[in-house]
Amino acid sequence: QAVVTQEPSLTVSPGGTVTLTCGSSTGTVTRHHYPYWFQQKPGQAPRTLIYDIRKKHSWTPARFSGSLLGDKAALTLSGAQPEDEADYYCLLSYNGAYVFGTGTKVIVL
Amino acid sequence: QVQLQQWGAGLLKPSETLSLTCAVYGGPFSGNFWSWIRQPPGKGLEWIGEIKHGEGANYNPSLKSRVTISEDTSNNQFSLKLTSVTAADTAVYYCARQRDDIWGRGTLVTVSS
Numbered sequence: 001q002a003v004v005t006q007e008p009s010l011t012v013s014p015g016g017t018v019t020l021t022c023g024s025s026t027g028t029v030t031r032h033h034y035p036y037w038f039q040q041k042p043g044q045a046p047r048t049l050i051y052d053i054r055k056k057h058s059w060t061p062a063r064f065s066g067s068l069l070g071d072k073a074a075l076t077l078s079g080a081q082p083e084d085e086a087d088y089y090c091l092l093s094y095n096g097a098y099v100f101g102t103g104t105k106v107i108v109l
Numbered sequence: 110q111v112q113l114q115q116w117g118a119g120l121l122k123p124s125e126t127l128s129l130t131c132a133v134y135g136g137p138f139s140g141n142f143w144s145w146i147r148q149p150p151g152k153g154l155e156w157i158g159e160i161k162h163g164e165g166a167n168y169n170p171s172l173k174s175r176v177t178i179s180e181d182t183s184n185n186q187f188s189l190k191l192t193s194v195t196a197a198d199t200a201v202y203y204c205a206r207q208r209d210d211i212w213g214r215g216t217l218v219t220v221s222s
Binding site: 001036040046048051057059089091097100103 | 154159169171
């Protein structure tokens with residue numbers, strides 16, 4: 001089974017920019033992996049931030065954006081707010097079976 | 110507004126079968142993928158599988174031998190069965206329509222002798 005790797009922890013200053021990445025043990029992440037990004041705060045269910053690389057929901061703040069960056073999927077947070085402190089998970093499709101990334105804890109400090 | 114209501118046994122003994130059901134309210138069942146996702150205490154998310162009416166189910170390869178996801182379209186429900194559970198299956202289990210950010214509240218399933 002593929003392993004999907006994320007940075008364990010990233011720190012960003014309020015108002016700053018941070019990029020989270022999502023890599024696959026099988027090689028380059030492409031649009032055929034249909035990357036998702038989820039946000040999870042303590043004690044809460046995950047929320048789907050982004051799907052299909054960069055598509056957003058109505059609730060997704062504009063400061064979040066998804067992309068493919070090099071051989072990985074990426075989530076960029078521009079203008080971090082204290083409420084963005086959370087765990088973030090990517091999710092990749094492998095011919096219809098999905099695998100979550102290891103998760104990134106984002107600290108706004 | 111689509112809502113998911115999930116239920117099932119919260120305490121199991123090793124070797125028993127986990128069984129959870131998720132009911133879909135306020136929207137169509139057909140035409141959508143319905144997922145099961147779990148999270149062990151203090152750990153990350155794990156995708157279990159999904160089902161779509163007319164297209165069957167896809168499973169996490171690491172769980173495939175023990176997992177069955179089924180649908181009951183007449184009642185707008187889908188279910189998860191996981192056989193031969195061990196302590197490693199202790200987790201909060203979520204049903205979801207992951208693409209559309211629709212989630213059940215989660216069910217804590219504990220496996221303990």
